[in-house]
Amino acid sequence: MGMAVWMVSDLxxxxxxxxxxxxxxxxxxxxxxxxxxxxxxxxIKSYNAAVRLYASSAEIKDYVDQQSWQAGSEMSWQPxxxxxxxxxxxxxxxSHKIVLHESVPxxxxxxxxxxxxxxxxxxxxxxxxxxxxxLYRYRNPIPPxxxxxxxxxxxELSREQTHVTMFGGxxxxxxxxxxxxxxxxxxxxTPIDDVLLRESLSEGSHSIIALLxxxxxxxxxxxxxxxxPQGASLAQLKQQYLITGEDNFATGSSDFMVSFISLLSKRxxxxxxxxxxxxxxxxxxINAVLYFFSFVxxxxxxxxxxxxxxxxxxxxxxxxxxxxxxxxxGDQLEELDKRFELLAAAIEKETAELEYQANHDILxxxxxxxxxxxxxxxxxxNGERNNQKFVLxxxxxxxxxxxxxxxxxxxxxxxxxxxxxxxxxxxxxNDTVARLGGDEFAMLLPNTSxxxxxxxxxxxxxxxxxxxxVESHRLDVGxxxxxxxxxTHGSEIGKLxxxxxxAMYYAKNNHTGSAIYxxxxxxxxxxxxxxxxxLKQALQDxxxxxxxxxxxxxxTGRICGAEALLRWSHLxxxxxxxxDFIPLAEQTGLIQPLTDWVIENAISQCEAWRDDDFxxxxxxxxxxxxxxxxxxxxxIREVAKPNDIHGSNCIFEITESVFMKDPVKANKxxxxxxxxxxxxxxDDFGTGYSSMSYLKQLPVTELKIDGSFIGNLLVSDNDAVIxxxxxxxxxxxxxxxxxxxxxxxxxxxxxxxxxxxxxxxYYFGEPVTSDELGNLxxxxxxxxHALL
Numbered sequence: 001m002g003m004a005v006w007m008v009s010d011l012x013x014x015x016x017x018x019x020x021x022x023x024x025x026x027x028x029x030x031x032x033x034x035x036x037x038x039x040x041x042x043x044i045k046s047y048n049a050a051v052r053l054y055a056s057s058a059e060i061k062d063y064v065d066q067q068s069w070q071a072g073s074e075m076s077w078q079p080x081x082x083x084x085x086x087x088x089x090x091x092x093x094x095s096h097k098i099v100l101h102e103s104v105p106x107x108x109x110x111x112x113x114x115x116x117x118x119x120x121x122x123x124x125x126x127x128x129x130x131x132x133x134x135l136y137r138y139r140n141p142i143p144p145x146x147x148x149x150x151x152x153x154x155x156e157l158s159r160e161q162t163h164v165t166m167f168g169g170x171x172x173x174x175x176x177x178x179x180x181x182x183x184x185x186x187x188x189x190t191p192i193d194d195v196l197l198r199e200s201l202s203e204g205s206h207s208i209i210a211l212l213x214x215x216x217x218x219x220x221x222x223x224x225x226x227x228x229p230q231g232a233s234l235a236q237l238k239q240q241y242l243i244t245g246e247d248n249f250a251t252g253s254s255d256f257m258v259s260f261i262s263l264l265s266k267r268x269x270x271x272x273x274x275x276x277x278x279x280x281x282x283x284x285x286i287n288a289v290l291y292f293f294s295f296v297x298x299x300x301x302x303x304x305x306x307x308x309x310x311x312x313x314x315x316x317x318x319x320x321x322x323x324x325x326x327x328x329x330g331d332q333l334e335e336l337d338k339r340f341e342l343l344a345a346a347i348e349k350e351t352a353e354l355e356y357q358a359n360h361d362i363l364x365x366x367x368x369x370x371x372x373x374x375x376x377x378x379x380x381x382n383g384e385r386n387n388q389k390f391v392l393x394x395x396x397x398x399x400x401x402x403x404x405x406x407x408x409x410x411x412x413x414x415x416x417x418x419x420x421x422x423x424x425x426x427x428x429x430n431d432t433v434a435r436l437g438g439d440e441f442a443m444l445l446p447n448t449s450x451x452x453x454x455x456x457x458x459x460x461x462x463x464x465x466x467x468x469x470v471e472s473h474r475l476d477v478g479x480x481x482x483x484x485x486x487x488t489h490g491s492e493i494g495k496l497x498x499x500x501x502x503a504m505y506y507a508k509n510n511h512t513g514s515a516i517y518x519x520x521x522x523x524x525x526x527x528x529x530x531x532x533x534x535l536k537q538a539l540q541d542x543x544x545x546x547x548x549x550x551x552x553x554x555x556t557g558r559i560c561g562a563e564a565l566l567r568w569s570h571l572x573x574x575x576x577x578x579x580d581f582i583p584l585a586e587q588t589g590l591i592q593p594l595t596d597w598v599i600e601n602a603i604s605q606c607e608a609w610r611d612d613d614f615x616x617x618x619x620x621x622x623x624x625x626x627x628x629x630x631x632x633x634x635x636i637r638e639v640a641k642p643n644d645i646h647g648s649n650c651i652f653e654i655t656e657s658v659f660m661k662d663p664v665k666a667n668k669x670x671x672x673x674x675x676x677x678x679x680x681x682x683d684d685f686g687t688g689y690s691s692m693s694y695l696k697q698l699p700v701t702e703l704k705i706d707g708s709f710i711g712n713l714l715v716s717d718n719d720a721v722i723x724x725x726x727x728x729x730x731x732x733x734x735x736x737x738x739x740x741x742x743x744x745x746x747x748x749x750x751x752x753x754x755x756x757x758x759x760x761x762y763y764f765g766e767p768v769t770s771d772e773l774g775n776l777x778x779x780x781x782x783x784x785h786a787l788l
Contacts (some may be wrong), residue, residue: 011755022269025264029242029244029264030244032207032262033244033260033261034200036200036201036202036207036209036721037260037262039201039202040200040209040260041309043196043199044162045162046117046118047118047173047175047188048161048175050117050175050188051175051187053117054108054109054186055177055185056177056373057109059106059107059108060108060179060186061180064125064180064184065756067133069128069131069133069184088471089619091494092586093142096133099134099650100135100137101135101136101137102137105409107125110137110477115341118188118460119138121137121190122138122140122187123136123186124186124187125137125183125187126184128183130152130185132148132149135148135320140191141423144167144516146168147168147172150187156173157174158175158187158253159178159185161253162174163175164192164255164258170191170193171191171258172191173189173190173191173196174189174205175187191235192211194223194225197210197221200223201223206263206264206265206268208222208241208263209263210221210223210228210259210261210263211258211259211260211261212234212258212259213258214258216235217233217235218231218233218234219232219237234261240265240267241263241264242269243262243263244261248727251459254746287418309701329516341580354443358370359371361435363416363417364416365420366424366434367432367434368434368436369434372432372436373493375444376392376496379444379486380486382446383486383487383734389448389485389487390445390485390486391449391452391453391483391486392442392444392485392486392496392497393442393443393444393445393453393456393457393483393484394442394443394501394503395441395443395478395479395480395504396505396508397415397477397478397480398477398478398508399476399478400412400477401439403415403475403477406657411470412578413471415439415468415477416506418468419441419477419479422460422464423443423463425463426456426459426462426463427459428456431445431446432444443456449485453485457483457513457514460479460481463478464477464478480504480505480508480512480513480514482499482500482501482502482505482506482516483500483503483514483517484499484500484517500517503515503516506518528584531576531580532581535584535585535590535594538568538570539593542597543568544568545566545567545569545603545616546605546770547565547604547768548563548767548769549562549565549760549766549767550562550764550783551563551738551759552758554752554756554757555757557782558781558782559783559785560617560758560782561617561618561619562617562618563621563760564598564620566578566594566598567767577687586623591623591626592625592626595626598620598621599635599639602650603640603650605618606618609774609777610649614777617649617679618650618651619653620651620653621653622652624654624655624657627665627666629669633669633672633673633676634668636678638675643665650678651678651679651680651681651701652670652673652678652679652680652681653682653683653704654666654670654682654683655680655682655684656682656684656685664696666698667697667699670698670699671699673699680700680702680739681700681701681702681703682700682702682703682704683704684704684740685704686722686726687708688707696733700735701735702727702735702736702737702738703730703736704739705727705739705740705756706740706741707740707741710723710739710740710741710747711743711744714747720750723751724754727754727755735757736758737755737757738756738757738758738759739761740760741761742759742762742765743761747763748763764783
């Protein structure tokens, strides 16, 4: 409604403003026309004053006194010698001994003075017999013959006043004055044309002025010949222009009456008016916005009244079941009150839902950590009061991270839902099962001992023996459970949760399925934390080592590359295998700086071998989590650029899990790495969840077949078929194939027959230091029969 009112108001005000604008514009045009008319008259009358000034100057009198003009002694231009409209040339003037001046003659003031006063187009010097003797023209053509043979009558009309007359069909302004009394004369002549009229326009004026002959509705001359040409009909002009000032005026003397008019383009008027209307509309729009904010303030005041009603509804609804009345039209406040009653009911329902969500896991619908802690606190108080035992269990799924990373979070969520169902089915109705977060669950068994909890553990494992069917995937999901008993293992929530967590990690790391908390396990957890601290320190002290396992080119039988393998020799614990510290590094986020250290040292070693003319490549393992680092490509570029590493010298090895954990981002990072000339290899191919479409999209150069297939090549026909299929597929995709885990000559021969490109394993040697591999490269040893 407000918009409709504003639009109607806008149309009305625009129409009113348009009318007022045009009226005011016409009035302004009349005023401007009057000023222009006065300025034009001033210009005309100034010629009379100018001719008196110029004729009385000592220079012109001295000049005339020096001339020997005697009546009839020399020829001058006589009337009738040429037609009135005939063109006159400079030669014609010379033949009649009329002096033509192209520059200012000495009998006129200087050009600068005339510009400040009056600068005539023509100045004519007549002798005592009114014969033209000398002519000055200022950048103008020679005047018409009719003007050169001006009659004594017209010359007399021009004395002591300005005179307007026609010569050659054009209006001219004349002003004459005696140089000597009843003797020689000076005549100033200027054509009345667009130049003269423009001098009458005020600065910044957009109007056009024109002169009409009295009684003839046609333009005689205008200040803009292009837009208003000579002869233009006044009736036609009124269609395009606003016209005012059609008044006669006197110029001193004139052969005809002259009308002065002022014209303003209607199009320019419309444009100017539209600009004004647009500005006015903008102002009114701003006023509308201000009105809107004023309206908002009023609404705030109304809201205050509504809040009073809301408090009434809350007080009335407290502790009561409110019926939902049918809403009918009536008193607005009464209807509003009833609507608030409905709102109060809705808020009550929503509050219940929010309370439920605050205490329950959104994904599974089971109690969350907050509700579980509440119930655990209740059991602690009940156990202390009634001297009752209860068992707390914390569980964690085995291989869940791998499932989540490879198959995606959608599949992981479905596994979590099925886990919740299986746990609830295995326990009693009065037991509490809660999801603490991720794949971690907690179970509270009231009035239960550890021996009795063993039956619940057995039921849980029985249900987890059945594979999980998620969409088209058949997944074997294990579970690790840690158990504590109240009050045996603690009497506080924090201690019980911590001890159950330690027991669960013990069961997970030792693959025992379940474990009851032992005090000795605390030392194990402390040892894990200490191990991570020592690894971080070893990384800072550059105390880690890279070993290199040779890779053999099966076509030449010689070393063509090596896989960089990280080793850590602890100062007190001795050699620690990657299986012990790499998972901890991934859990604690230390994998990123660890990978950076491996990349930097492996590339530097690769550069050193290349300086020794050894053409070998180095394979570097990159974890999936590192591929989520946006700065990985930049870090590699910083290391690779000074070493000038190419794809033939450096290969990054990734696992198949990259296909499922944000493959788009991984593809972007791997593409940037590939553009640096670094090769990409899929490591342990065949053990993960492969996707041929992703494999085709990624910039992969090699496939490394997992050793579990290579080791069974001699005894399993299925593995042989798989290896052959992988080799053929890779070659069809233009990829090289590397066989891992080659441990005997028979396996090597089969791989050679199948067309495998490269191989590595203990058959060729264990991982060695960089110096030892350098010695092997110098020996140029033949490890396999070269294919001829």
